Amino acid sequence: MSSSFRKASEPTEVLGVAYRFTASNAGPMTLQGTNTYVVGREQAYIVDPGPDDDRHLSSLVDWVNTTHRTVSAILLTHGHPDHALGAMHLAQLLHAPIRAADSAPYPLYVATNHATLQPDAVFGVENGLLRVVATPGHTPDSVSYFLDPPGIIFTGDTILGQGSTLVAPPEGDMTAYVASLDVLRRMHPRCIAPGHGPIVNDADGKIREYIEHRQQREAELLGALTEVPSSIPSLVARLYADTPLELQELAAGSVHAGLQKLECEGQVRHEGEVWYPVEFRQ
Numbered sequence: 001m002s003s004s005f006r007k008a009s010e011p012t013e014v015l016g017v018a019y020r021f022t023a024s025n026a027g028p029m030t031l032q033g034t035n036t037y038v039v040g041r042e043q044a045y046i047v048d049p050g051p052d053d054d055r056h057l058s059s060l061v062d063w064v065n066t067t068h069r070t071v072s073a074i075l076l077t078h079g080h081p082d083h084a085l086g087a088m089h090l091a092q093l094l095h096a097p098i099r100a101a102d103s104a105p106y107p108l109y110v111a112t113n114h115a116t117l118q119p120d121a122v123f124g125v126e127n128g129l130l131r132v133v134a135t136p137g138h139t140p141d142s143v144s145y146f147l148d149p150p151g152i153i154f155t156g157d158t159i160l161g162q163g164s165t166l167v168a169p170p171e172g173d174m175t176a177y178v179a180s181l182d183v184l185r186r187m188h189p190r191c192i193a194p195g196h197g198p199i200v201n202d203a204d205g206k207i208r209e210y211i212e213h214r215q216q217r218e219a220e221l222l223g224a225l226t227e228v229p230s231s232i233p234s235l236v237a238r239l240y241a242d243t244p245l246e247l248q249e250l251a252a253g254s255v256h257a258g259l260q261k262l263e264c265e266g267q268v269r270h271e272g273e274v275w276y277p278v279e280f281r282q
């Protein structure tokens with residue numbers, strides 16, 4: 001017997017209560033593609049609809065319908081287009097409202113059914129609570145969602161399944177980002193469901209790795225400036241010599257964010273383009 005049913009893409013299950021779909025927008029910044037999560041077995045929430053891609057959104061809707069779920073709201077981790085652009089379309093398909101921390105920089109998402117997420121908002125899912133956790137740094141509006149039990153943290157771009165997150169001005173703020181990593185560390189989640197890349201089962205280890213990576217980058221920056229005061233392009237040339245040229249612009253943003261953090265802490269200063277350690281004597 002042949003079947004004319006379209007083969008729906010099957011999601012990856014996360015601790016029996018969340019289901020990951022990956023959009024087909026793979027790339028250097030999106031890894032294998034944006035992860036969209038359906039959270040909950042009957043009354044469900046969707047975390048990050050992803051890009052406005054018909055195939056991705058219709059396979060999500062098909063799966064939600066065939067598994068008899070009702071979607072209570074579409075939640076955004078932040079407003080970047082690879083996470084949020086499909087929100088309005090999906091909201092129409094599912095007749096569900098959109099919730100985001102602060103849509104001010106992204107007027108596109110201010111739909112009639114959009115509401116600002118309160119920083120302490122909590123949603124009931126199965127026998128657990130899905131709690132909003134402000135984790136600014138990658139962008140000012142970045143939030144994570146913590147489902148406990150069983151202890152899943154949905155981190156958007158704050159922590160990825162592989163590699164490190166881009167933190168670069170004007171949106172990125174390294175001081176806020178490092179503080180957000182510390183907030184996540186103290187929550188001791190069981191696993192991380194990132195916006196890109198695989199599910200992370202060693203959550204404590206991954207958060208520690210992220211914190212140590214930033215500490216190491218900061219020490220390298222201070223070390224380089226102590227040797228010789230430098231501009232951002234010359235710091236990038238020295239510290240990111242092995243980085244492909246097309247990614248060096250991103251590296252410059254990351255260096256800039258690191259310098260701004262050190263400046264806030266009174267460790268470095270700059271005159272024009274050139275950055276110095278505060279203690280530097282010529």
Ligand SMILES: [Zn+2]
Binds near residue numbers: 078080138157
């Ligand atoms: Zn992002």
